[in-house]
Amino acid sequence: MENWDSWISAALSTLSARNLLRSTRPINLPCSDDVSVEIETFDGPRHWDRASVEVELEEETFRQWLGDLPLPSGGNDREVDEKLAGKMLLFSGNDYLGLSTHPAVRAAAAMASKQHGMGPRGSALICGYTNYHCGLEASLAELKNKEDCLLCPTGFAANMALISALGSVSSLLVAGRKPSKEERIAIFSDALNHASIIDGIRLAKQLRQVEVFIYKHCDMDHLNTLLSCCKINKKVVITDSLFSMDGDFAPVMELIHLRRKYGFLLVIDDAHATLVCGKNGGGVPEIYKCENDIDICLGTLSKAAGCHGGFIVCSTKWKQLIQSRGRSFIFSTSFPVPIAAASHAALFVAKVEKWRRRAIWHRVHDFRSLSGLPVTSPIISIIVGSEESALLASRHMLLSGFHITAIRPPTVPPNSCRLRITLSAAHTFDDIRKLVAALSQCIKLPVVGGDIGQSTSKL
Ligand SMILES: Cc1ncc(COP(=O)(O)O)c(C=O)c1O
Secondary structure: OOOHHHHHHHHHHHHHHOOOOOOOOOEOOOOOOOHHHHOOOOOOOOHHHHOOOEEEEOHHHHHHHHHOOOOOOOOOOHHHHHHOOEEEEEOOOOOOOOHHHOHHHHHHHHHHHHHHOOOOOOEOOOOOOEHHHHHHHHHHHHHOOOOEEEEEOOHHHHHHHHHHHHHHHHHHHOOOOOOOHHHOEEEEEEOOOOHHHHHHHHHHHHOOOEEEEEEOOOOHHHHHHHHHHOOOOOEEEEEEOEOOOOOOEOOHHHHHHHHHHHOOEEEEEOOOOOOOOOOOOOOHHHHHOOHHHOOEEEEEOOOOOOOOOEEEEEOHHHHHHHHHHOHHHHOOEOOOHHHHHHHHHHHHHHHHOOHHHHHHHHHHHHHHHHHOOOOOOOEEEEEEEOHHHHHHHHHHHHHOOEEOEEEOOOOOOOOOEEEEEEOOOOOOHHHHHHHHHHHHOOOOOOOOOOOOOOOOOOO
8 A cells, every 4th residue: 555655755766866855964063072061950940040031121112012002991091101111021932941041051052153153154955054953953853752853944944844845745756747636645734723834735735736624623523524535645634733822732642543544644743842741841742652653743942942943853754855845944044053052952951950841830730720711731822802802901911011912813813812821931830820810800710819829839
């Protein structure tokens, strides 16, 4: 029976026959000693952690932001004059473990920039790929328990590169002509997948390489029906593992069950779960120990790693294909060496400082018990309905000193406007208590701060 392994091998043979297979040739930048020896780690939070969740706005910016938000009926600007600017508590970032301000991450970036500057600048296939990038790829493959890894300029670029490479398989297998409908790739995509997946799919569709089937959010019955009706052989299912707007998890074990039934290629975007989920931070695949059942896993270093850049962990064969056909990988400058060095340090710290993962999950638990909302992850989506209600709630939170944004159409459907709140290991129980107290003044919560005075955290 034909399967993805034979299709990918055939696509690689075609590329090889046409001299189109590409590989990276790392530039060797001498680094001083083994970096992991110099990385300092700590057994609990320190003062620098606060810098990742405390921000300041200029008075002018604060006024402008408030100016974009409606005044409550009968309200006036007096309260604005009272609060104004100064420090705010950030509940809207993606630096889930607070690593962006860690001394080891700062030191790695500083040392690399001192030794090598911000170069070499160029795309990975030309001259932008170094031993730093190579080492980071090896660490990510190890973290995710996969054969290989390919770094991309961003997480957005990683999804675009993967999907353009995927689409190219259908053309490569019918060399010299356009694939018929049955010869295309059938992509099944969750309705709430990230914009980078949606854009990648739209592009491949326009090029007539793929047929697209959108299944209802996390609805495995709907996916099963679509799969069973589809006559195309080459099927792919792609989903966020932890959804960026709703904060819920994809039903990974059910997807794996369907994969066994239909033999599709399973791709997950683990951007928000990497380093946050799993004992060692391996993300959703580590929770279920199902790394072998997930064919391709994408992620980003711009969230829990606190740095920048995207990655794809997969087999060496898939890596060869993506680096030869993934346009956003091929035609974009790779990220600078200090970013690679800092990301490498962040991965090391995240592995050693396991208390950070415990801390963020304690904060999730604290929020759940104080608010009564059934949250299951550090991404909290409080749906308030109309655009006006969301903006009024956002205004109240802003005036209470919380940096939280209202999410509106087109990012979310009309009448499901929401406040999106993200938690971090750098938040304290007291931060969560104050947050819930402020929320309870503008939103009806199931529990209005029941045990707001007591920590549920054991940290
Ligand atoms: C699920 C998901 N995938 C990909 C990305 C893109 O990552 P990056 O910010 O590194 O481009 C994001 C960022 O918001 C995301 O939420």
